[in-house]
Amino acid sequence: MKKILIANRGEIARRIIRTCERLGIETVAIHSEADGDLPYVGEATQAVLIGPNPVVQSYLQIEKIIEEAKKHGVDAIHPGYGLLSENADFARKVAEAGMIFIGPSSDIIEKMGDKIQSRRTMKQAGVPVVPGTEEGVATLEEALQEAIVIGYPLMLKASAGGGGIGMVRCESEQALTQQFASVKNRAKAYFGDDIVYLEKFIADARHIEVQIFGDHQGNLVHLYERNCSVQRRNQKVIEESPSPNLPQDVRERLCEAALQAGRAVGYTNAGTVEFIVSPNNEFYFLEMNTRLQVEHPVTEEVTGLDLVEWQLIVAGGGELPAQDTIESKGHAIEYRIYAEDPKTFFPSPGKLEKLQWGEGARIETGYEEGNLVTPFYDPMISKIIIRGSDRVDALSKSQTFFNQTEIAGVKTNISLFKEFIRSEEFIAGDYATAVLPQWMEKTKEEHTL
Amino acid sequence: MRELKASMAGTVLNILAAEGEAVTAGQAVLTIESMKMEIPIEAEFGGKVEKVHVEVGGFVNEGDLLLTVGE
Numbered sequence: 001m002k003k004i005l006i007a008n009r010g011e012i013a014r015r016i017i018r019t020c021e022r023l024g025i026e027t028v029a030i031h032s033e034a035d036g037d038l039p040y041v042g043e044a045t046q047a048v049l050i051g052p053n054p055v056v057q058s059y060l061q062i063e064k065i066i067e068e069a070k071k072h073g074v075d076a077i078h079p080g081y082g083l084l085s086e087n088a089d090f091a092r093k094v095a096e097a098g099m100i101f102i103g104p105s106s107d108i109i110e111k112m113g114d115k116i117q118s119r120r121t122m123k124q125a126g127v128p129v130v131p132g133t134e135e136g137v138a139t140l141e142e143a144l145q146e147a148i149v150i151g152y153p154l155m156l157k158a159s160a161g162g163g164g165i166g167m168v169r170c171e172s173e174q175a176l177t178q179q180f181a182s183v184k185n186r187a188k189a190y191f192g193d194d195i196v197y198l199e200k201f202i203a204d205a206r207h208i209e210v211q212i213f214g215d216h217q218g219n220l221v222h223l224y225e226r227n228c229s230v231q232r233r234n235q236k237v238i239e240e241s242p243s244p245n246l247p248q249d250v251r252e253r254l255c256e257a258a259l260q261a262g263r264a265v266g267y268t269n270a271g272t273v274e275f276i277v278s279p280n281n282e283f284y285f286l287e288m289n290t291r292l293q294v295e296h297p298v299t300e301e302v303t304g305l306d307l308v309e310w311q312l313i314v315a316g317g318g319e320l321p322a323q324d325t326i327e328s329k330g331h332a333i334e335y336r337i338y339a340e341d342p343k344t345f346f347p348s349p350g351k352l353e354k355l356q357w358g359e360g361a362r363i364e365t366g367y368e369e370g371n372l373v374t375p376f377y378d379p380m381i382s383k384i385i386i387r388g389s390d391r392v393d394a395l396s397k398s399q400t401f402f403n404q405t406e407i408a409g410v411k412t413n414i415s416l417f418k419e420f421i422r423s424e425e426f427i428a429g430d431y432a433t434a435v436l437p438q439w440m441e442k443t444k445e446e447h448t449l
Numbered sequence: 450m451r452e453l454k455a456s457m458a459g460t461v462l463n464i465l466a467a468e469g470e471a472v473t474a475g476q477a478v479l480t481i482e483s484m485k486m487e488i489p490i491e492a493e494f495g496g497k498v499e500k501v502h503v504e505v506g507g508f509v510n511e512g513d514l515l516l517t518v519g520e
């Protein structure tokens with residue numbers, strides 16, 4: 001592989017360029033009008049203006065991106081995460097155009113993108129899935145009937161959904177009746193498909209995922225787990241590995257179940273198997289992400305590996321190392337810094353007047369001081385990854401880092417992190433997915449007392 | 450006459466109040482999409498909508514005039 005095109009933007013484009021540079025691979029970056037001044041554009045070997053600011057006119061322009069890739073004579077396309085990374089149609093068209101799509105085959109993407117089908121596939125492979133409907137529920141009557149068997153509270157989800165969008169928790173028959181049509185309509189609007197299904201709601205659950213990797217020789221390995229339970233609006237904010245308060249035997253069984261899931265579909269390249277883990281350590285398959293994850297640096301920090309390099313090796317036909325050579329050492333925590341109000345979580349676009357980072361962290365950012373955080377894309381400014389000899393060490397380094405960090409020009413969630421990482425809930429480590437909103441509610445009450 | 454201004458930059462997704470319509474304080478009058486999120490913009494005061502200064506699909510910067518509302 002001599003030259004690749006990166007069909008993405010910001011920090012992940014920059015991250016991919018860094019590995020390519022080290023390996024002597026040339027890169028072609030694509031950018032919208034608004035992104036022309038971002039560092040990744042200048043750091044790539046070549047850069048192409050792909051279109052106007054809205055993603056549908058730029059980063060989601062399948063035909064245009066493939067055309068540019070061909071024009072530049074690239075061997076492969078790296079989709080990053082988000083945008084076209086889990087678009088089976090894009091993966092197929094890249095392959096048809098005679099280039100390598102850096103990721104699994106379009107068939108696997110399709111199979112795992114349909115949540116009902118992926119649940120069925122996993123169940124057949126012996127991987128435990130959250131109890132729920134086997135098929136989509138077409139009508140409200142059918143949903144109410146199925147709900148009696150599953151029991152309340154339950155989750156009403158879009159089969160084509162993901163990333164925290166297109167799902168709602170229903171406490172009762174009334175709630176399900178109220179939500180049914182609206183979730184169906186939203187699914188149609190967002191994902192072009194209005195199929196919905198029901199899943200049992202697992203109370204006080206943790207969200208733990210396992211990083212897996214497959215090659216074209218049939219080897220499949222895992223790179224341990226990440227706990228991603230600190231969330232806001234069903235989206236991850238902090239991820240860490242190893243997962244605190246997880247017994248070693250459960251950890252091993254989780255990793256084994258993830259490999260079973262990967263084997264069931266003949267998985268290749270980087271993938272993540274997400275599980276819901278109950279307070280008594282029962283776990284269920286939730287979904288599979290067929291791409292590099294935002295939080296992949298957490299795994300890189302504990303294993304000492306470069307996952308982008310592995311993606312390039314596998315895509316080029318290379319072989320993976322043996323499972324017993326992959327070790328996890330120490331502890332790593334990733335914090336996602338968002339341009340948003342730390343209380344309401346409303347976005348806060350603007351100019352980064354000051355961007356002063358603390359010491360002792362790996363910083364993955366798509367911005368430099370003076371850049372604009374525009375309203376057209378995701379609010380993430382940066383990922384902060386802190387590694388320690390153990391969790392206590394990582395937490396203490398995190399505190400130092402945040403105390404030294406100063407960002408001006410946009411609102412950020414740094415003040416929230418400063419407080420939250422000192423909370424009993426986070427320090428104890430046995431937190432569930434509702435920990436952040438619950439802690440915020442509690443501190444708000446304490447302040448008003 | 451009072452002015453309702455955009456609290457953040459973004460694209461106008463929909464307009465929920467028509468010219469001539471009476472609105473009350475706290476009522477959502479339009480939705481702005483910013484950073485992949487839909488944000489309801491509420492009227493800070495009640496009154497009759499005199500003029501809508503934006504259109505669906507249009508882009509607004511922070512501080513741009515959205516609506517003028519009569520007493």
